Amino acid sequence: MGTVRRRGREPGVPVPLLVPAVLAVAFLVLPLAGLVIRAPWGELGPQLTSPAVGQALRLSLVSATAATGLSLVLGVPLAWVLARSRARGRSVLRALVTVPLVLPPVVGGVALFLVLGRQGIVGRWLDQALDVTVPFTTTAVVIAETFVAMPFLVISVEGALRAADARFEDAAATLGADRWTTFRRVTLPLVAPGIAAGAVLCWARALGEFGATITFAGNFPGTTQTMPLAVYLALQQDPDAAIVLSLVLLVVSVATLLLLRDRWLTRAVR
Amino acid sequence: MSRRAPVVTALVLLLAGCGGSADDGTATAPGPSTAELGGTLTVFAAASLTDVFTDLGERFEADHPGLDVQFNFAGSSALAAQLTQGAPADVFASANEAQMTVVTDAGMADEPQVFAANVLQIAVPAGNPAGVTGLADLAREDLTIAVCAPQVPCGAAAEDVLTAAGVTAAPDTLEEDVRAALTKVELGEVDAALVYTTDVTAAGDAVEGVDVPEAERAVNDYPIAVLADAPNPGAADAFVELVRSGEGRQALADAGFRTP
Structure with missing residues (x-):
């Protein structure tokens, strides 16, 4: 963390940049401060120890982590294809797989129904042949979160791959390594910080997922009610409980991000 | 819309510095029947x-x-x-x-x-594939059942009706509003949902209604x-x-x- 001061440069931030920047900070931080200020600190203990909160928090952490795992397994190879293959139609493919980034998550939930629901294209077959129904299960939560969050991972890993020096891969190839070996032994270590950054983004997005989850997985305590769903429903009856739940989610996400930042992200930035 | 509105409100409040509305009395306030409404x-x-x-x-x-x-x-x-x-x-x-x-x-x-006023009815997909005949079927574990969350009115009414009938329902999802429950019936993703009679009417041919005599005990005004x-x-x-x-x-x- 050595700080280098460049004395040659003009000190201070230009006013046209400073004012909007300060406004941006206020805009992003004030709502969070509001949560902390309005929190019913006296009720915090009983709320936190209630089994419903623990259940929702556990489900959120487990499903967001599973969604990140699934996104890593499927998303890193996809990112490689987008960054390295020279096949035609790559830009179309990239546009297609990033659609979930801009799609309203509720629409994503309905789309998942149409494919994986009991009446869906694939889901009907699953239901009849294997007696497996996906909606309203924890699996559905993971699928909904993966659908929404994986593009974040794909985009950042693809960016890392493009920025990585391809000459290392060329060198490995000239030394006789095949493309799979090159990928495992050269490319992966090279872009590991980018993968880590993408995984953190993906995890954070999955943790906050609401629309696709409540649509496709429904809302039932213990199986599909994640923290964002619990917050939304608590807000309708007991705003104080909703504030406590939001605080818990806020603390958990900030703690996780700080932890990972120390471990990985600083390396990614360097 | 329901989820966006609070965000918009927060934005408006922030930008307006939480100022009270000053133009309450100054706007022309015509009687309902006299002047042109705009x-x-x-x-x-x-x-x-x-x-x-x-x-x-x-x-x-x-x-x-x-x-x-x-x-x-x-x-x-x-x-x-x-x-x-x-x-x-x-x-x-x-x-x-x-x-x-x-x-x-x-x-x-x-x-x-x-x-x-409105009463509850059981909505089932067209053709009633699961053969739902009354409230007692909502306790069947083998069916996929949607009920409104207890925090919203249709869920509060559902609790009253189920309690009155002595049925312990086995819902798979507690929906955030009645239309979300209805949509899942329309898509055929749940076998039955407890919704309002009016929702069954509104859904047209995709949904059928099963009357619930016990619903009379929880009429929503x-x-x-x-x-x-x-x-x-x-x-x-x-x-x-x-x-x-x-x-x-x-x-x-x-x-x-x-x-x-």
């Missing part, structure tokens, strides 16, 4: 009123060409929460008395009028009120008048509501 009328209404109110809103706009009617349809409890957090609106129509009380207790409206801080009080009064008129009652009855 501007925007914002109506917060229970999700179950979506079709009737959209229809009545179009008629209202046709009668008053200068007027633009905006609806926010959502679970009544979500709407009540938005209103008490300062969402600007002219009229609130709730699917039960409890959520209207949240708003009147906050001093944001008075003298709500009951304009309709729908109150409507003009909000105290209504930006367009003249139009708000006129709209409430329309809802409670013979024309409004007919539209409500056509949709399956009971009218006083």
